[in-house]
Amino acid sequence: MSKVVVLRCGEYDLKKVYEKIKWGIDELGGIESIIPKNKKILINPNMLISTDSKNAVTTHPVVFEAVVKLLVENNYQMTYGDSPGFGNPEKVAKKTGIKDVGDRYNLKLADFVNGKTISYPEGMLCKQFEIANAVLETDTIINIAKMKSHALQRITGAIKNPFGCVVGFNKGLMHSRFSNAYNFAEMLIDLDNYLKVDLHILDGIIAMEGNGPRNGDPTPMNVIMISKDPVAIDTIFCRMIDLNPFIIPTITYGQKYGLGSHDNIEIIGEPVESFINKEFNIDRDTIKKTENSSLxxxxxxxxxxxxxxxxxxxxxxxxxxxxxxxxxxxxxxxxxxxxxxxxxxxxxxxxxxxxxxxxxxxxxxxxxxxxxxxxxxxxxx
Ligand code: SF4
Ligand code: SF4
The missing domain is CATH 3.30.70.20 (Alpha-Beta Plaits)
Structure with a gap:
């Protein structure tokens, strides 16, 4: 059974966010039971684009800092970063407030500019990725995703965020190779299965609805979720916004290809029902199989x-x-x-x-x- 910790948090206050995240990780067995002390960690916040954190496009720096603080207190070695959709990772890190946190804790911004081709024969659909050096130089990843709507996949949460481990313009090339929501989702699941992220945190204190993942509207969902299973987190995200999780290809393929579970989830913390927002502005129609049809x-x-x-x-x-x-x-x-x-x-x-x-x-x-x-x-x- 997959455990998802659901935490109510209504503001980006470091002390409060830190205490919530620490409590949640302890409920999952404690950080050392999830990531052994000798492992080097890459923290992967959402740094999609150069923009202020108040726009709810990127992971909020306070959530990032709460995770960093917990890891520093537990004497882990870590780097951080993400490959943005457009622009230089360092500039994006500065604008989003993430680099300021990294500098205060003397953390190195990892190399998301250069990468290597890796082969992944176990992939169901995609057997090769262009992966950032940052990933190749680490032992494990903590994914800190943002809770947002998405035009192609309907939602972007824990499953989609590690796509930023694909370096630079290769992300665009993946879109042209896997040109519909279904095969793109299969590729994402292959990628996540290759990356083996140990811990997923979803920043939904202020989420994004509408024309996401970059141009939507910030909306409070007042929630942070933590799990070792990204499929379970994204399933609960769907339940909170009254969206059928079974129309989301990343969720159905995620369970089918062994990344996680959408139907065997234990909730720890606050009841999901207390977060439900039926008015969350999102496309609720099934993604048409014919999208990108050759007709x-x-x-x-x-x-x-x-x-x-x-x-x-x-x-x-x-x-x-x-x-x-x-x-x-x-x-x-x-x-x-x-x-x-x-x-x-x-x-x-x-x-x-x-x-x-x-x-x-x-x-x-x-x-x-x-x-x-x-x-x-x-x-x-
Ligand atoms: S292929 Fe179509 S949707 Fe994709 S970037 Fe080009 S114009 Fe936009
Ligand atoms: S639609 Fe207009 S404003 Fe937007 S990216 Fe294209 S040219 Fe720029």
Whole structure:
């Protein structure tokens, strides 16, 4: 049975967060029973992008500090870091407040700029990854994920966060290799099974709803969760936002491929029912198996797709830069950078990297009217 510690915490107050996390880890048997003293630890907070922690995109520095403090008090050796979706890891660490904590505790920011190809023959779908040196130089990982909505996978929590161990632009290449939510989820499970993360912590004190994982709205869920099982944590995350966990491919493949359990979970701490937020703004429809279908009619006129709100686009071009398709699925019309980029939905694989990386909240997922009628999706969404 997988244990998930559920902790009520309504503010980013270091003393309170530290006490909660310490209590939770003790309930799981204590830190030494989870990670032996002689193991070197990589702490992997969410550092998706360079932004202030108040935007709820990245792991809050107070949650990061509470974990660091506990490990320092127990004389562990550790480094920290993450490979952002866009930009330099050190700059992102500074802006998010994570580096300030690392500097105060004399911790080294691990190497998430360079990496190596590793082979993983046990993978169900993906047998090779480009992994950051930070991971190759450590013995184990503590994953500190953020509780957020996600355009491709619906949620991003404990299972998805270690994708930041894939170095640099290789993350984009993985999107082009595994171009729908289902095979992308299988790849993520292979990655997590390779990484063997020993402990997962989910920062949901302030979560993100709506147009996540970068451009959504911060919303209080007042919760921290801790577990050795990322599938169990993400299952409880779904239950808290009244979302059917069985529509989430990472959860179903996570149990199928032995990463964890979605149906055999013991809750320690606060009852899940006391956190339920039925109004949490998230796409609750099943992820269509036909997303990324090769049928061009379906692709163009039926399937959910990213959409640029031209009137507020700042024409920065980041969306074009991050598109992982070789000949780009969005571009400047006739090379004119004074107008918003335009999509070629025939080429677009619906990976939502553009939506994720747009710094100005301009790109949203949208289902065309024909798709809404065919799939019975609410017309106003
Ligand atoms: S990243 Fe956003 S703001 Fe920049 S060009 Fe693309 S849609 Fe416009
Ligand atoms: S246009 Fe956006 S969603 Fe489509 S392939 Fe490029 S980055 Fe992915």
């Amino acid at each position: 061009s009619f379906l692709r163009k006129y039926v399937l959910r797709r990213p959409y640029i709100q031209e009137d507020i686009c700042k024409k920065c071009g980041i969306c074009i830069e991050v598109c992982p398709i070789d000949d780009k699925a969005l571009s400047w019309k006739n090379g004119d950078k004074s107008q918003a980029p335009i999509y070629d939905y025939d080429k677009c694989i619906r990976c939502y990297c553009c939506q994720e990386m747009c710094p100005y909240h301009v790109i949203k997922p949208k289902t065309p009217v024909i798709g809404k009628i065919l799939y019975g999706v609410r017309l106003l969404k």
